[in-house]
Amino acid sequence: MVGAACALYAARSGLDVRVVDRGPVAGGTTGAGEGNLLVSDKEPGPELRLALLSARLWAELGDELGAAIEYEPKGGLVVASTPGVLAALRDFAAGQRTAGVTAEPVDADRLPELEPHLAPGMAGGVHYPQDAQVMPALAAARLLRASGARLHPGHTVTGVLRAADGTVYGVRTDRGDIHAPAVVNAAGTWGGDLAALAGVRLPVLPRRGFVLVTEPLPRTVRHKVYAADYVADVASDSAALRTSPVVEGTAAGPVLIGATRERVGFDRSLSLPAVRALAAGAIGLFPFLERVRALRTYAGFRPYLPDHLPAIGPDPRAPGLFHACGHEGAGIGLATGTGRLVAQALTGKTPELDPAPFRPERFDTDGGDAR
Amino acid sequence: MNPMELVRARPGASRTVTFDGRPLAALPGQTVAAALWAAGVTAWRSTRGAGRPRGVFCGIGVCFDCLVTVNGRPNQRACLVPVRPGDVIRTQEGTGRDDD
Amino acid sequence: MTERPRLAVVGAGPAGLAAALAAAERGVRVTLVDAAEQAGGQFYRQPAAALGARRPQALHHQWRTWERLRAGLDRHRAAGRILHLTDHHVWCVARDPAAGVFGVHALRGPAQEEGVVVRADAVLLATGGYERVLPFPGWTLPGVVTAGGAQAMLKGGLVLPGRTAVVAGTGPLLLPVAGGLAAAGARVAALAESAGPAALLRQAPALAAQPGKLAEGAGYAARLLRHGVRVLTRCTVVAAHGTDRLEAVTVAALDRDGSLRPGSYRRIRCDTLAVGHGMLPHTDLAETLGCSLSGTAVRVDDEQRTDVPGVWAAGEATGIGGAALALAEGHIAGRSAAARLRGTAPDPRRWAAAGRARTRLREFAAALDAVYAPPAGWAERLPDETVVCRCEEVTAGEVRGAVDPLGAGDLRTVKLLSRAGMGWCQGRMCAPAVAGLTGCPLTAGRRPLARPVPLGVLAALPDTDTGLPETGDDLAEAEVGRTAAEVGHPVADAGPPETD
Numbered sequence: 004m005v006g007a008a009c010a011l012y013a014a015r016s017g018l019d020v021r022v023v024d025r026g027p028v029a030g031g032t033t034g035a036g037e038g039n040l041l042v043s044d045k046e047p048g049p050e051l052r053l054a055l056l057s058a059r060l061w062a063e064l065g066d067e068l069g070a071a072i073e074y075e076p077k078g079g080l081v082v083a084s085t086p087g088v089l090a091a092l093r094d095f096a097a098g099q100r101t102a103g104v105t106a107e108p109v110d111a112d113r114l115p116e117l118e119p120h121l122a123p124g125m126a127g128g129v130h131y132p133q134d135a136q137v138m139p140a141l142a143a144a145r146l147l148r149a150s151g152a153r154l155h156p157g158h159t160v161t162g163v164l165r166a167a168d169g170t171v172y173g174v175r176t177d178r179g180d181i182h183a184p185a186v187v188n189a190a191g192t193w194g195g196d197l198a199a200l201a202g203v204r205l206p207v208l209p210r211r212g213f214v215l216v217t218e219p220l221p222r223t224v225r226h227k228v229y230a231a232d233y234v235a236d237v238a239s240d241s242a243a244l245r246t247s248p249v250v251e252g253t254a255a256g257p258v259l260i261g262a263t264r265e266r267v268g269f270d271r272s273l274s275l276p277a278v279r280a281l282a283a284g285a286i287g288l289f290p291f292l293e294r295v296r297a298l299r300t301y302a303g304f305r306p307y308l309p310d311h312l313p314a315i316g317p318d319p320r321a322p323g324l325f326h327a328c329g330h331e332g333a334g335i336g337l338a339t340g341t342g343r344l345v346a347q348a349l350t351g352k353t354p355e356l357d358p359a360p361f362r363p364e365r366f367d368t369d370g371g372d373a374r
Numbered sequence: 375m376n377p378m379e380l381v382r383a384r385p386g387a388s389r390t391v392t393f394d395g396r397p398l399a400a401l402p403g404q405t406v407a408a409a410l411w412a413a414g415v416t417a418w419r420s421t422r423g424a425g426r427p428r429g430v431f432c433g434i435g436v437c438f439d440c441l442v443t444v445n446g447r448p449n450q451r452a453c454l455v456p457v458r459p460g461d462v463i464r465t466q467e468g469t470g471r472d473d474d
Numbered sequence: 475m476t477e478r479p480r481l482a483v484v485g486a487g488p489a490g491l492a493a494a495l496a497a498a499e500r501g502v503r504v505t506l507v508d509a510a511e512q513a514g515g516q517f518y519r520q521p522a523a524a525l526g527a528r529r530p531q532a533l534h535h536q537w538r539t540w541e542r543l544r545a546g547l548d549r550h551r552a553a554g555r556i557l558h559l560t561d562h563h564v565w566c567v568a569r570d571p572a573a574g575v576f577g578v579h580a581l582r583g584p585a586q587e588e589g590v591v592v593r594a595d596a597v598l599l600a601t602g603g604y605e606r607v608l609p610f611p612g613w614t615l616p617g618v619v620t621a622g623g624a625q626a627m628l629k630g631g632l633v634l635p636g637r638t639a640v641v642a643g644t645g646p647l648l649l650p651v652a653g654g655l656a657a658a659g660a661r662v663a664a665l666a667e668s669a670g671p672a673a674l675l676r677q678a679p680a681l682a683a684q685p686g687k688l689a690e691g692a693g694y695a696a697r698l699l700r701h702g703v704r705v706l707t708r709c710t711v712v713a714a715h716g717t718d719r720l721e722a723v724t725v726a727a728l729d730r731d732g733s734l735r736p737g738s739y740r741r742i743r744c745d746t747l748a749v750g751h752g753m754l755p756h757t758d759l760a761e762t763l764g765c766s767l768s769g770t771a772v773r774v775d776d777e778q779r780t781d782v783p784g785v786w787a788a789g790e791a792t793g794i795g796g797a798a799l800a801l802a803e804g805h806i807a808g809r810s811a812a813a814r815l816r817g818t819a820p821d822p823r824r825w826a827a828a829g830r831a832r833t834r835l836r837e838f839a840a841a842l843d844a845v846y847a848p849p850a851g852w853a854e855r856l857p858d859e860t861v862v863c864r865c866e867e868v869t870a871g872e873v874r875g876a877v878d879p880l881g882a883g884d885l886r887t888v889k890l891l892s893r894a895g896m897g898w899c900q901g902r903m904c905a906p907a908v909a910g911l912t913g914c915p916l917t918a919g920r921r922p923l924a925r926p927v928p929l930g931v932l933a934a935l936p937d938t939d940t941g942l943p944e945t946g947d948d949l950a951e952a953e954v955g956r957t958a959a960e961v962g963h964p965v966a967d968a969g970p971p972e973t974d
Contacts, residue, residue, distance in 0.1 A: 026884075027881065027882055027883045027884055027886075027887040028880065028881045028882060028887060028891070029887060029890055029891075030884075030886075030887060034886065034887065034890050140887070140890035140891055141880075141890075141891060144880040144881060144882075144891055145880075147881065148879055148880065148881075154881055156881060156883055157883060215929070215932075216896075217929070218449065218469070218898065218926060219422060219469050219897070219898075220469055220471060221468070221469055221471055221472070223471075255866075255893060255896070256422070256469065257896075260929075272762070272764060273566065273568070273762050273922040274939075275566070275568055275577075275935055275938075275939065275940070275941040276935075276937055276938070276939065278932050278935075279932055279933060279935040279937060279941075281932075282929040282930075282932035282933040283932075283933035285929060286929055286930065286933050292929045292930075293928065293929055293930035293933070294587070294928055294929075294930060295928065295929055296449070296926035296927060296928050296929070297923055297926065297927050297928075297929055297932060298897075298898065298900060298923065298926050299900060299921065299922070299923055300922050300923055301920070301922070375657070375658065375659035376634075376658065376659045377533075377628055377632040377633060377634060377658040377659065378525075378632050379659075380529075380532045380533065380657060380658050380659070381521060381527035381528065381529045381530050381532050381533060381632060382527065382528040382529045382532075383521070383525050383526050383527045383528070383632055384526035384528065385524065385525045385526050386524050386526065401524070401525060402522075402524035402525070403521070403522025403523060403524030403525040404522065404525070404631050404632075404633070405630070405631055407627065407631070408627060408630070408631025408632070408633045411627065411631070411633040411634070411635055412631075412633050416616040416617050416635060416636070416719055417616035417718065417719060421867055423866070423867040424867055426614060426867075427615075427616050427718050427719070428614065428616060428864075429616040429617075430619055430623060430627065430635070431618070431619055431620060431623060431864070431903075432604065432605060432619075432620050432622070432623045432903070433619060433620065433622065433623025433624065433625075433626040433627045434516060434604065434622065434623065434626050435509070436604045436899060436902055436903070437620075437864065437899050437902070437903045438865060438897070438898035438899045439614075439864055439865075441898070447585070449898075450584075450585060453623075453626075453627070454584050455584045455585065456511075456522070456584055
């Protein structure tokens with residue numbers, strides 16, 4: 004997804020773009036994602052600024068591509084089960100408002116208006132109208148097509164070509180070299196491996212997530228609904244299984260239940276404790292789900308960096324190499340802003356946001372070695 | 375010749391069920407699908423997209439085409455669920471769930 | 475409680491039954507877990523007991539073999555060596571590699587809303603197969619059923635879908651299905667087999683090595699003749715017609731290159747079309763356990779072991795080959811599992827006869843496979859507007875669009891970009907068609923949930939890797955029996971053998 008967005012904005016900046024992937028379109032984490040475009044889960048700071056820019060750009064793409072990418076500005080609803088959690092959530096939301104987020108407190112008695120099937124007894128919540136959703140695989144495929152970039156699916160990058168002075172001038176693939184004055188590393192969870200091919204370190208690691216998909220239902224869940232504890236999980240450094248259900252309906256009918264977080268490497272095998280936790284959490288929010296059937300479950304691997312911020316922009320250690328990876332679970336949502344920043348960096352324009360927090364080389368100096 | 379004669383079946387007394395309000399006789403041991411076939415009914419679902427009729431396809435519980443609402447519970451596989459006396463069987467529209 | 479090892483056999487068709495009997499014979503406690511109310515699988519599917527069939531063999535072949543299997547099952551059940559769990563729909567088998575323990579998770583009851591888990595020291599997967607049907611215009615009309623589906627409804631429910639049937643497609647199943655329908659009183663207007671006599675001749679040596687099998691086929695053919703069934707070879711269904719149910723089909727002759735011969739189109743009035751294009755193995759449980767697959771089948775060694783320790787597989791799950799092959803494989807698997815569970819290496823010489831039968835029948839199956847290939851060019855002929863994914867109502871045009879312009883190159887990406895395969899059946903029905911339409915290789919899908927599972931059942935799982943409850947020293951046998959909770963997780967591993 005991030006690569007597709009980089010391709011789109013780079014092409015629209017007048018560059019000639021080629022997209023190389025060892026697999027098919029959306030074959031990595033994109034194909035296992037839920038398509039969350041969230042501002043609600045981010046605290047004020049660089050990631051939220053990127054999320055707000057991205058949300059604006061997604062809305063533009065929604066106007067342009069609309070139903071083809073299943074863009075839905077459905078809004079998010081974060082609920083708190085106890086008054087204590089609610090107080091923390093309201094504080095969090097107040098901070099977000101000062102950073103430009105629309106966050107509307109919702110009293111307990113108004114929750115059923117927003118979500119008629121929500122479990123009774125919640126203390127209250129916050130409504131985030133800027134949260135939205137796309138179908139990630141369709142979005143990636145449609146953005147690539149809209150970019151007009153030439154695709155090389157099924158081409159594995161085996162090397163990054165560097166001149167004697169260290170300048171990057173293309174990539175070597177298992178099916179031939181591709182020369183270019185700039186190479187963008189949008190390899191997601193495998194972005195660290197690609198960086199290593201260029202001789203630079205980028206400590207991207209996988210954090211596994213399971214998603215449960217239910218049988219098709221009528222529109223019963225209207226927003227992206229999640230428990231306030233989710234925010235704490237996203238920022239967590241724990242390697243253990245963390246679960247806070249994000250429950251949402253989709254245009255196609257099934258309800259998606261997402262967001263286990265485990266650091267277990269690239270192990271795709273089914274984890275019953277993970278699906279158990281997802282199901283229990285989802286039923287806690289929407290009791291009617293108890294009798295609804297899960298049709299499938301799948302795992303994806305979020306690419307995370309030690310400080311939970313992505314790497315975006317030029318790499319001074321390898322001139323000509325740019326990074327756009329490490330977005331953890333927010334890669335779909337942050338893809339558009341990332342693509343815009345990368346395109347601006349490629350064309351020497353002033354970036355729309357301060358890119359400093361996303362500097363790819365930051366882990367060389369601030370001791371962020373996660374290995 | 376019919377299947378019952380072929381195997382010299384001596385089924386128990388038939389029971390009454392309803393399909394979309396119409397009473398039907400069903401034999402003990404039959405699945406909902408078999409009872410409906412025996413009554414000449416071959417479709418009991420309309421798809422949630424195009425609203426097209428469907429009934430049994432694979433007959434062994436794999437394809438989920440024969441989903442039907444039995445006693446108010448949607449998405450039962452007619453080819454697996456045995457018919458019980460008094461069952462209220464209804465054509466399943468779409469997802470089988472009628473909330474908005 | 476005894477210390478004898480426990481083997482869970484999933485599936486009570488020919489392979490599972492042969493395996494369960496072979497293992498029980500050798501001192502293993504077997505838990506036979508099966509979705510049906512009675513043993514037999516698809517091949518020996520029995521009419522419900524309440525239907526009072528006094529001559530069920532009229533719908534069956536190889537009846538004596540079945541009687542032997544049933545008698546063996548009854549004997550071992552009575553002796554407490556086999557616990558037969560009927561109406562148990564297995565959705566996942568989880569393994570704890572360190573403890574060497576498996577949790578076999580099933581949904582109980584026809585509505586499949588109660589979760590139970592069976593504890594075992596080893597697992598034998600005899601999950602069988604399901605039918606492959608390639609689409610054509612009109613194939614979603616009520617009255618169009620799979621060939622196996624027509625047979626299952628007839629054997630199990632003693633019903634026919636209509637009065638006048640056409641049987642079509644390709645494969646060895648079509649003859650017995652047409653014969654069964656005709657014997658049960660349907661008028662079979664035609665049997666349209668897309669393979670030609672020439673293809674059969676090309677495989678003649680391998681087929682002739684199986685005189686018994688050929689005689690079986692000749693028997694089916696004679697039955698068709700008796701009922702006046704017209705057999706059309708090198709002939710395919712072009713379309714099914716009707717508005718809200720099937721009224722007629724059009725068939726056409728195939729040229730050698732797979733194209734439809736102009737002027738050969740023929741419309742046949744019928745209210746039933748039983749159609750099939752061969753079978754595919756059920757591999758979901760094996761795939762989730764981490765077993766390697768070979769193509770669309772579970773890979774096994776000479777002892778029918780998968781490459782996951784403690785997991786055996788036999789029958790159609792390891793490659794489509796019919797009931798006789800399933801019996802041989804099941805027998806070998808059961809013997810191997812019994813020996814390995816006792817910590818000894820089995821002596822293959824003891825099952826030499828089954829081993830020879832297995833070799834021969836696998837060759838025969840490969841020869842049949844070559845004969846009964848779907849007609850070339852079916853995918854190119856499929857109109858864009860024909861629904862391919864029956865669940866999500868995705869058309870051939872939409873599937874093609876996932877490849878060009880959207881750039882998919884494998885079944886998973888086609889699914890993501892078109893929704894073909896995302897519905898209730900999880901692509902089991904449409905995957906072969908999607909593969910054919912897109913040119914993507916047909917691979918076994920990844921389905922960690924082998925059946926739809928109520929979220930309430932998932933939420934009630936014990937919080938362990940295998941989903942088995944923590945085994946305390948004082949775990950009461952009664953407590954882990956089969957209590958009827960609406961949603962819950964009793965363990966069904968240690969109850970007394972059931973009696974009828």
